[in-house]
Structures are given as C-alpha cells and as structure tokens.
Amino acid sequence: MDGKSKILDAARRVIIRNGVNGATVRAIATEADMTTGAIYHHYKNKEDLLYDLLNESLSVSSQIAREVTNVPLPKDQIKKEIFRNTAERFHKDAENRLQYHYAHEVLLGNMEAQAKLKDKYSEWTNQIEQILIHLYGLEDTRFNKPFSSWLIAAVDGVVLQYLLDVNENSVDEMMEVFDILLDRGLESFVERLNERGE
Numbered sequence: 781m782d783g784k785s786k787i788l789d790a791a792r793r794v795i796i797r798n799g800v801n802g803a804t805v806r807a808i809a810t811e812a813d814m815t816t817g818a819i820y821h822h823y824k825n826k827e828d829l830l831y832d833l834l835n836e837s838l839s840v841s842s843q844i845a846r847e848v849t850n851v852p853l854p855k856d857q858i859k860k861e862i863f864r865n866t867a868e869r870f871h872k873d874a875e876n877r878l879q880y881h882y883a884h885e886v887l888l889g890n891m892e893a894q895a896k897l898k899d900k901y902s903e904w905t906n907q908i909e910q911i912l913i914h915l916y917g918l919e920d921t922r923f924n925k926p927f928s929s930w931l932i933a934a935v936d937g938v939v940l941q942y943l944l945d946v947n948e949n950s951v952d953e954m955m956e957v958f959d960i961l962l963d964r965g966l967e968s969f970v971e972r973l974n975e976r977g978e
Contacts, residue, residue, distance in 0.1 A: 783814075783821070783822055784822050784832070786812050786814070787808065787812050787814070787819055787823070787829065788829075788832065788836060789812070790808050790809075790811035790812035790814075791803055791808045791811075791829060791830065791833050791874070792874040792875070793811055793874075794807050794808050794811050795833075795873075795874035795877055795878065796873050796874050799877065800830070800877055800878060800881040803826070803830070804826070805819050805820070805825075805826050805829070808829070827892075827893075830878055830881070831882075831896055833874070833875065833878060834875055834878045834879060834900075835900065844858065844861055844862060844865070844907070844911055845906075845907035845910040845911050852914070858911070858915050859915070859963065862911070862962060863955070863958065863959060863962060866955070866958060867951070867955050869935065869939060870938075870939065870942060870951045870954075876939050876942075876943055877943065879936070879939075880940065880943060882896070882897050883897070901929075901932070904928075904932055905925055905928045905929055905932065908928035908931055908932060909924045909925065909927075909928045912924070912927070912928065912966070912970060915966075916966055916967050916970040917970065917974070918970045918973065918974065919973075919974045921973055921974065921976070923973045923976070927969075927973060938954060
C-alpha cells in the first residue's frame with residue numbers, strides 16, 4: 781500500500797471513530813503509524829487530505845461513465861454496477877460525513893470549499909448525464925443537466941436522512957425501490973424527456 785492510500789485509510793478510520801472535527805493530522809498520522817511530516821509530504825493541509833478522501837470514494841459515477849464511454853458494456857452490467865455502488869454508498873460513513881462537513885463549511889461562508897464542491901458536483905452531473913445517454917438513450921435536451929442534478933440530489937438526500945437517523949426505512953427497502961427505478965422508472969422518464977426536450 782502506497783503512502784497516500786495508507787493515509788486515506790487511516791483518515792477514514794479516524795473519521796468513523798472521532799468525527800470529521802476529531803480527524804486531526806496528528807490523529808491520522810498516529811492511526812497510519814506515520815509522522816505528521818510524512819502526511820504533509822503528501823498533503824498541504826488537512827482540508828486537502830479530506831477532500832482527496834471525499835473525491836476518491838464518491839466519484840464512482842466518473843468511473844462508471846468512463847467504462848461505458850470507452851468500452852460499451854451490456855446495459856444489465858451497467859445497472860448492476862450502479863446498483864452495487866449506490867448500495868455501498870450507504871455504508872461509506874466517513875465519506876458521507878465528509879460530504880456534509882463540506883456542505884457545512886460552504887454554509888459558513890468557506891468559498892474555497894464551495895469552489896471545490898461546485899467543481900465536484902459539475903463533474904458528477906456530467907458523468908451521470910453520460911451514463912443516462914449510454915444506458916437509456918437520453919438525447920441532447922435542455923433537461924439533461926437538471927435531470928442529472930435531481931438524481932444526484934435524491935441519493936444525497938437519502939444519505940443525509942440516514943446520517944441524521946431520520947429515515948425509518950431499511951437500506952434494503954430503499955435499494956429495492958432504486959432497483960425498480962433503474963430497471964423501469966428511469967427509462968420511462970427518459971422517454972418523456974426526449975419527447976419534450978427539443
């Protein structure tokens with residue numbers, strides 16, 4: 781395992797145990813059995829380290845979009861990948877907490893965090909759009925970006941509900957509904973968008 785991977789794994793464990801605010805560079809270094817200097821060799825500051833962890837773990841849509849555009853995969857295989865990665869998202873406690881840590885920072889006026897999140901959401905929106913084009917035949921309409929944004933917001937919203945412990949449904953039940961959306965709902969919705977899209 782290389783230095784960065786070791787640091788990110790340690791950061792993940794510290795965040796799960798101590799929360800984002802308790803994930804100091806010193807605590808991460810101790811968990812990784814490294815010096816703080818070794819951490820700073822790879823990262824300028826704690827925020828860069830945390831952003832790298834967020835970026836690495838929550839950019840699954842980018843990986844899937846690259847796969848479907850580079851090598852045409854069977855639609856069933858793409859749907860299975862999306863389903864599997866969405867189900868895993870609910871168990872990425874550290875990364876989910878980090879995403880909302882960044883949201884909190886933006887609400888407090890942290891413009892650097894806002895710029896990073898804006899870039900990340902723009903990337904995710906573009907990648908979701910590519911998946912919808914390849915998977916469901918989404919045409920080039922003025923609704924592509926808003927539709928992609930709604931899909932991202934839906935997953936983010938459900939993740940937030942679980943972080944706040946306000947969603948009384950089991951993850952399995954939520955994923956059953958998501959499976960129906962992947963299998964039938966999104967295809968039907970894309971057809972309607974294509975009809976209205978111009």
